[in-house]
Amino acid sequence: xxxxxxxxxxxxxxxxxxxxxxxxxxxxxxxxxxxxxxxxxxxxxxxxxxxxxxxxxxxxxxxxxxxxxxxxxxxxxxxxxxxxxxxxxxxxxxxxxxxxxxxxxxxxxxxxxxxxxxxxxxxxxxxxxxxxxxxxxxxxxxxxxxxxxxxxxxxxxxxxxxxxxxxxxxxxxxxxxxxxxxxxxxxxxxxxxxxxxxxxxxxxxxxxxxxxxxxxxxxxxxxxxxxxxxxxxxxxxxxxxxxxxxxxxxxxxxxxxxxxxxxxxxxxxxxxxxxxxxxxxxxxxxxxxx
Amino acid sequence: xxxxxxxxxxxxxxxxxxxxxxxxxxxxxxxxxxxxxxxxxxxxxxxxxxxxxxxxxxxxxxxxxxxxxxxxxxxxxxxxxxxxxxxxxxxxxxxxxxxxxxxxxxxxxxxxxxxxxxxxxxxxxxxxxxxxxxxxxxxxxxxxxxxxxxxxxxxxxxxxxxxxxxxxxxxxxxxxxxxxxxxxxxxxxxxxxxxxxxxxxxxxxxxxxxxxxxxxxxxxxxxxxxxxxxxxxxxxxxxxxxxxxxxxxxxxxxxxxxxxxxxxxxxxxxxxxxxxxxxxxxxxxxxxxxxxxxxxxxxxxxxxxxxxxxxxxxxxxxxxxxxxxxxxxxxxxxxxxxxxxxxxxxxxxxxxxxxxxxxxxxxxxxxxxxxxxxxxxxxxxxxxxxxxxxxxxxxxxxxxxxxxxxxxxxxxxxxxxxxxxxxxxxxxxxxxxxxxxxxxxxxxxxxxxxxxxxxxxxxxxxxxxxxx
Numbered sequence: 001x002x003x004x005x006x007x008x009x010x011x012x013x014x015x016x017x018x019x020x021x022x023x024x025x026x027x028x029x030x031x032x033x034x035x036x037x038x039x040x041x042x043x044x045x046x047x048x049x050x051x052x053x054x055x056x057x058x059x060x061x062x063x064x065x066x067x068x069x070x071x072x073x074x075x076x077x078x079x080x081x082x083x084x085x086x087x088x089x090x091x092x093x094x095x096x097x098x099x100x101x102x103x104x105x106x107x108x109x110x111x112x113x114x115x116x117x118x119x120x121x122x123x124x125x126x127x128x129x130x131x132x133x134x135x136x137x138x139x140x141x142x143x144x145x146x147x148x149x150x151x152x153x154x155x156x157x158x159x160x161x162x163x164x165x166x167x168x169x170x171x172x173x174x175x176x177x178x179x180x181x182x183x184x185x186x187x188x189x190x191x192x193x194x195x196x197x198x199x200x201x202x203x204x205x206x207x208x209x210x211x212x213x214x215x216x217x218x219x220x221x222x223x224x225x226x227x228x229x230x231x232x233x234x235x236x237x238x239x240x241x242x243x244x245x246x247x248x249x250x251x252x253x254x255x256x257x258x259x260x261x262x263x264x265x266x267x268x269x270x271x272x273x274x275x276x277x278x279x280x281x282x283x284x285x286x287x288x289x290x
Numbered sequence: 291x292x293x294x295x296x297x298x299x300x301x302x303x304x305x306x307x308x309x310x311x312x313x314x315x316x317x318x319x320x321x322x323x324x325x326x327x328x329x330x331x332x333x334x335x336x337x338x339x340x341x342x343x344x345x346x347x348x349x350x351x352x353x354x355x356x357x358x359x360x361x362x363x364x365x366x367x368x369x370x371x372x373x374x375x376x377x378x379x380x381x382x383x384x385x386x387x388x389x390x391x392x393x394x395x396x397x398x399x400x401x402x403x404x405x406x407x408x409x410x411x412x413x414x415x416x417x418x419x420x421x422x423x424x425x426x427x428x429x430x431x432x433x434x435x436x437x438x439x440x441x442x443x444x445x446x447x448x449x450x451x452x453x454x455x456x457x458x459x460x461x462x463x464x465x466x467x468x469x470x471x472x473x474x475x476x477x478x479x480x481x482x483x484x485x486x487x488x489x490x491x492x493x494x495x496x497x498x499x500x501x502x503x504x505x506x507x508x509x510x511x512x513x514x515x516x517x518x519x520x521x522x523x524x525x526x527x528x529x530x531x532x533x534x535x536x537x538x539x540x541x542x543x544x545x546x547x548x549x550x551x552x553x554x555x556x557x558x559x560x561x562x563x564x565x566x567x568x569x570x571x572x573x574x575x576x577x578x579x580x581x582x583x584x585x586x587x588x589x590x591x592x593x594x595x596x597x598x599x600x601x602x603x604x605x606x607x608x609x610x611x612x613x614x615x616x617x618x619x620x621x622x623x624x625x626x627x628x629x630x631x632x633x634x635x636x637x638x639x640x641x642x643x644x645x646x647x648x649x650x651x652x653x654x655x656x657x658x659x660x661x662x663x664x665x666x667x668x669x670x671x672x673x674x675x676x677x678x679x680x681x682x683x684x685x686x687x688x689x690x691x692x693x694x695x696x697x698x699x700x701x702x703x704x705x706x707x708x709x710x711x712x713x714x715x716x717x718x719x720x721x722x723x724x725x726x727x728x729x730x731x732x733x734x735x736x737x738x739x740x741x742x743x744x745x746x747x748x749x750x751x752x753x754x755x756x757x758x
Contacts, residue, residue: 014304018304131590151581239525255401257525259401
């Protein structure tokens with residue numbers, strides 16, 4: 001086999017090799033390293049020896065972990081749902097309009113996504129803060145009683161959902177809008193000639209044709225919300241009590257506040273598995289083969 | 291032709307990626323920031339060095355020393371400015387040593403150091419929080435200072451810095467750290483409000499509650515509901531709360547001799563109950579305390595929401611710089627006691643500055659740690675940074691400085707440390723005990739658990755985690 005033929009056969013492999021090595025180093029190696037660590041007692045990063053599945057057993061037997069997973073799923077699904085529904089509504093509305101208003105709405109919608117997550121969340125914290133927050137300042141100015149948010153379990157969960165949805169509405173809107181712009185006008189006109197009303201055009205033509213951006217946005221937002229640590233940490237700090245103690249916060253504290261690195265590794269593996277399940281579940285639910 | 295161009299572009303991109311990979315694998319961690327030295331010449335010099343040699347170790351005869359601290363030498367605050375000046379002076383005197391500061395979030399710096407130590411790429415100098423000094427020593431992460439510079443010190447020089455801070459964390463007679471930013475938990479209070487209402491410093495806890503009740507009102511100037519006493523029970527950015535003082539007053543320690551939690555008992559219950567009664571019974575603390583961080587407590591104090599808060603004395607200059615009212619009104623007082631005789635003990639804290647045991651430039655790092663507490667540097671920390679002196683000679687030299695009413699708080703802190711200071715134990719790990727006590731407060735306030743149940747739960751967690 002001459003060099004030219006060898007090069008022809010393996011050039012693709014050689015060209016992708018550095019990229020694959022990079023992915024292996026930054027994704028695969030840490031993954032297996034975490035998996036390996038999860039079978040050891042690593043309190044304060046001191047090797048306390050092999051403990052088998054004890055770290056996993058202690059996680060499964062801890063009601064706080066179950067609660068944390070539960071509240072994470074609730075917040076993730078609710079915020080992604082709100083974001084997708086509002087994003088779709090805005091996208092459909094903008095799709096029918098041109099000019100400055102549509103441009104401004106796109107711009108305003110995208111701002112929460114493009115500004116720093118930390119800055120946006122700190123602003124919300126300041127706005128909603130009890131006695132010194134902007135919201136209560138206005139309420140008091142208008143003669144209303146101030147409202148309590150961060151001391152109430154329910155209000156904290158609802159607020160977290162709203163802020164996480166606020167952050168991502170612009171993203172879902174733009175993704176869906178991009179899909180809508182790709183819909184062939186000829187199809188829409190043909191449907192109208194055939195007597196289809198607006199609702200029928202939406203449900204039988206537009207939505208089926210934009211299911212790819214909807215599906216992709218939903219997956220991205222779900223993953224983003226599920227693993228989001230910044231917004232819950234800054235907005236509610238997981239509180240009051242453990243009301244908004246989402247799994248990423250629990251994981252962060254387990255490792256970097258309480259120094260239980262073995263258990264934190266085990267929890268990381270569980271979170272990773274849940275992420276995988278989410279992706280598979282969504283793809284299968286929609287029965288769409290990416 | 292087009293296909294050939296694409297192939298060449300792919301080959302070139304692959305080559306670039308490969309080179310990046312190789313460079314990434316071979317490079318040591320690149321510091322994120324230079325020392326922030328203010329003069330132009332030094333900055334130009336620093337930037338050129340950052341490009342070529344700013345990595346830990348020795349390059350072309352120049353030793354680069356990386357340091358993690360929460361201070362930023364380029365910042366305008368007192369401590370940052372003091373550090374910047376000390377680095378500048380040191381680098382002038384030691385042209386072959388370059389100090390590279392990598393400012394960190396104070397709460398995450400120590401866990402990051404532990405992780406970096408395990409990974410073998412920790413900074414040469416670390417500012418380790420006092421709470422975790424026991425764990426740092428157990429990990430063997432710090433080099434004894436006797437191996438670096440203390441072996442050359444005379445008895446007189448040692449005597450100048452010999453105090454409870456210097457002896458903190460000693461093992462087998464070896465010293466591993468010099469405590470900077472010496473801190474003491476005390477009450478910040480608004481002297482202007484005390485004067486306005488004709489109140490005096492409370493000597494007992496009962497008087498304290500009465501004073502706080504007198505100060506709880508709607509501020510007529512700002513319209514803000516002001517509370518007599520601000521507390522923060524969030525588990526992030528945690529400072530010890532008053533139940534610590536109440537516990538220490540009664541039983542002297544928070545832990546047993548074996549390193550187990552010693553707060554799930556009658557004394558602990560009384561202490562936690564008193565702390566929470568400030569919200570539920572006395573009405574001097576807002577319910578918002580359950581989810582407030584230590585950082586936010588200071589911000590809200592500066593905004594005028596509280597008349598008194600509990601916090602680390604080290605922040606007085608920063609708080610004074612932030613307040614919209616007369617900065618001189620921010621004063622410190624020690625904790626009261628149950629019977630009015632003396633003061634309830636409070637936590638001594640600070641940052642243990644040491645040299646990483648795995649450093650390739652230990653001698654240079656040790657030299658800078660030594661320079662950080664030289665007589666000149668110590669004076670800068672006090673006068674510029676508003677910190678307590680490390681050296682007794684500095685305190686004597688700066689007698690007039692301490693007499694200034696604005697610096698009165700330094701004498702109060704020194705009094706507290708000497709007469710009512712509680713250094714945290716280092717013979718066993720005590721990680722996150724403050725978080726645990728705050729969790730107990732949250733369990734009672736938010737989850738409706740009983741005081742005893744909450745304390746038992748967090749004591750169990752502490753023991754399991756720290757192997758007590």
